[in-house]
Amino acid sequence: MIVILNGFEHEVAPNTNLADLVAKVSRAETGIAVAVNDEVVPRHAWSATPLSSGARIEVLTAVQGG
Amino acid sequence: MNYAPLVEPAAELSINEVRRYSRHLIIPEVGMSGQKRLKSAKVLCVGAGGLGSPALMYLAAAGVGTLGIVEFDTVDESNLQRQIIHGQSDIGRSKAQSARDSVYEINPLTEVVLHEVRLDVTNVEEIFSQYDLIVDGTDNFATRYLVNDACVLLNKPYVWGSIYRFDGQASVFWSAHGPCYRCLYPEPPPPGMVPSCAEGGVLGVLCASIGSIQVTEAIKLLMGIGEPLVGRLMIYDALEMSYRTIKIRKDPQCPICSPNATQTELLPDYEAFCGTISQEAMAAAQESTISVRTLKTMIDSGANMVLIDVREPNEFEILRIPGSILVPKQEILNGTALASLPQTKQIVLYCKSGARSAECLAVIKSAGFSDAVHVGGGVLAWAREIDPSLPTY
Numbered sequence: 001m002i003v004i005l006n007g008f009e010h011e012v013a014p015n016t017n018l019a020d021l022v023a024k025v026s027r028a029e030t031g032i033a034v035a036v037n038d039e040v041v042p043r044h045a046w047s048a049t050p051l052s053s054g055a056r057i058e059v060l061t062a063v064q065g066g
Numbered sequence: 067m068n069y070a071p072l073v074e075p076a077a078e079l080s081i082n083e084v085r086r087y088s089r090h091l092i093i094p095e096v097g098m099s100g101q102k103r104l105k106s107a108k109v110l111c112v113g114a115g116g117l118g119s120p121a122l123m124y125l126a127a128a129g130v131g132t133l134g135i136v137e138f139d140t141v142d143e144s145n146l147q148r149q150i151i152h153g154q155s156d157i158g159r160s161k162a163q164s165a166r167d168s169v170y171e172i173n174p175l176t177e178v179v180l181h182e183v184r185l186d187v188t189n190v191e192e193i194f195s196q197y198d199l200i201v202d203g204t205d206n207f208a209t210r211y212l213v214n215d216a217c218v219l220l221n222k223p224y225v226w227g228s229i230y231r232f233d234g235q236a237s238v239f240w241s242a243h244g245p246c247y248r249c250l251y252p253e254p255p256p257p258g259m260v261p262s263c264a265e266g267g268v269l270g271v272l273c274a275s276i277g278s279i280q281v282t283e284a285i286k287l288l289m290g291i292g293e294p295l296v297g298r299l300m301i302y303d304a305l306e307m308s309y310r311t312i313k314i315r316k317d318p319q320c321p322i323c324s325p326n327a328t329q330t331e332l333l334p335d336y337e338a339f340c341g342t343i344s345q346e347a348m349a350a351a352q353e354s355t356i357s358v359r360t361l362k363t364m365i366d367s368g369a370n371m372v373l374i375d376v377r378e379p380n381e382f383e384i385l386r387i388p389g390s391i392l393v394p395k396q397e398i399l400n401g402t403a404l405a406s407l408p409q410t411k412q413i414v415l416y417c418k419s420g421a422r423s424a425e426c427l428a429v430i431k432s433a434g435f436s437d438a439v440h441v442g443g444g445v446l447a448w449a450r451e452i453d454p455s456l457p458t459y
Contacts (some may be wrong), residue, residue, distance in 0.1 A: 014360035025358050028442045029451060031255020032209075033299075039301070039313040043252060059310065060301070062208065062251045063230035066117045066204045 001054040012051060019046035022059065031062045068117060069243065072198050072223065075102030076131065083175065087129050093287060100289040101129060107288045110134035110197040112185060114165035116268065117150045117203030117227050120277035121156030121284075126169040126202075134197055136181040137162040148270035185209055190216040199278050199287060201225045205262060207241045207254040208336040214239060214247035215332055218323045223431055225283050227276040230261075232269050232304040234276035237295050237314070238283050239322035244297035249317040254340045256355060256420040256442030265348065275302055341421030350428035351420075355442040358451050361414065365389060371412040375445070376426045385456045387416060387441075387448050388424035398426040404433050416448075418439035418459075 002009050005025065012021055018034060018041060026032055033040050035058040041049050051057070079102060090096045090217055107130050111118045114137040137312070141149075141156045141164055149161075156164040166178045181193050185204075192201060194216050202213050202224060204426045210228070217224035218241045227236040228246060239246045279300060286292045298311040322329045322344040328390055333339050343351075354363075364371060366390070373390040382392045395417070397403035407413060413435050423440035441447070449456040 023357075023359055023451075026258050029353065029357075029447070030253040030443060031251060031260060033314075035249050035312045035400060038311075039252060040315070042249070042315075042317040042319065044305070044319055060299075061260060062207070062255055063228045063233065063235065063260060064207045064268075065229045065268050066113055066115060066205045066227065 001051075003051055003054065004056045006058055010057075016051050017047055018049040018051060018057070021051060022046060022055065026059055030037070033060045034058065035060065067288055069287065069294060069296075071103050072288045073103050073107045079105065083129070084177070086173075090129070092143055095291045096289065100291065103289050104129045104285065105131045107199070108132040108134065109195045109201060109284060109288075110136065110194065111201045111203055112136045112209065113203035113205065114149075114151060114161045115139075115145065115203055115205060116148045116229060116263070116270075116273035117280065118165070118201075119203075120274045121201050121203055121281050122356040122418075123151055123172055124170055124281040125284065126173045128257050128281070128294055129173070130176065130284075130288070132177045132179060132197075134179045134181060134193070135165050136183070136185050136193065137160050137165065138182055138184045145208045147271045148268065151438070176209070183354045185212060187212065187334065187336070189222060190332070194220050194222055197222070199225060199284055200221050202303050203277070203280075203286055204229065205264075206342070208340040210247065211254065211339060212332070212336045215322055215329070217241075218246050219331065223287055225280045227280045229268055229272050229276050230263060231267055232234075232272065234272055234300075234302040234304075236276050236279045236283070236300040236302070237298060238287065240296050241316075245314045245316045246320060246323040248322055249320045250299065250314050252317070252321070256341070256444075256447075261348070261352065265345075267350075269304060272302075272304055275304065304358075338421075341419050341424075343421050343424050344428070346428040347421075347424035350431050351424040351440060351442075354427060354431070354439045355420075355424075356414070356439050357442055358447045361387070361416075361441050361448070362452050364414070369412065370410075371414050372408055373414045373416070375416050376415055376422050377445075381418065381459070384459050385445060385449060386443050390416070392413075395422045395426055398429055401429075401433075402432070407435065413438040414441065415439070417444045417448060419444040419446050 087101050111263040139161045141152045151168045152164045162180045162182045224239040375390045375392050376395040392404045427440045449458050
């Protein structure tokens, strides 16, 4: 199925959960925040968050600059 | 949701003040009462750099009565591309003093308090307790986590912003009413994965885009008007020219701000928490950090590599990644172990969380092992993500 990852269409296998997707697309699990449909999902809930077709997923990286 | 104003109004405004702030006073939502609140407000800016510059200038111009500045650095020529509170003649001066002079030039009615120290666990609470609200303009993760934790413990609103190249993020973390920084980013990224502005650059004017959001939020909170960014993350993309917000909820498992918080005081060492490392290590790790999942795949596929644990023997005893050999960091840093490293296998380094292995990586790469990598997050990430049955320490 297709989800929208950081604004682009992205093919994922059916029954993919958020943790699976993050593991595929991010080099690390810390220092990032992940939002599904404009709401942040805490890291401990990623594996219990199923993805549905068309879901908008945003992987944000913490930046330190000021 | 509306919030009560953060501060009580000052008794009165002088004739000079009424003249100066007239464009505020005629806004119905501000009025005399809002302006008097700004007058009695005490706002602390951590850092007088990229974000601190516009923040301090607009907070001063707006009529905030007391502005604190935490800054220990001096003005460098490379700051002037974005740190507009400083000028050419300030190069080499104390940033705190340079910022104070600019603030007085903008608004002599402002009282400026300088804290010319490096913020740390020994002074943060004493400094923060003197202020109503904290504006964060720091440039490193360690200070950001320190500021967050101190704000949670002291129940201060934390007006946060961060910037990199063309992208900015801003929010208000206020644990009494919503999430904190750790609800969004529970832990910093592995050392070396996210470059600082000094390494990756930043569009100068981005500081104004994000700093002005921070000032707007500070003013709203002080006056108790509008809808603050509590529970929302503002994401700004200068190339797309888009602002949007996403929701952040308070994490029921947040280690510091949830009802089940496991951390009830400041951490002993925020540099260690963030695995702060040298510039050389940061550069070495930039393109040569692999995740524990990648490592697992390499191990499972029988990759031609040698996995080296650079921790101390007692740590190696507690837990290790299967198939690894122990070469303590010091033997790599002083060069004694270099001769025994295999030339024909890829070297993969790891430590507890990724800081020490990054230091070793810099040495090993400069010794000619150009394909060497280290494992982001170290053995703790391995225990967390690959084999949760392992003990951690």
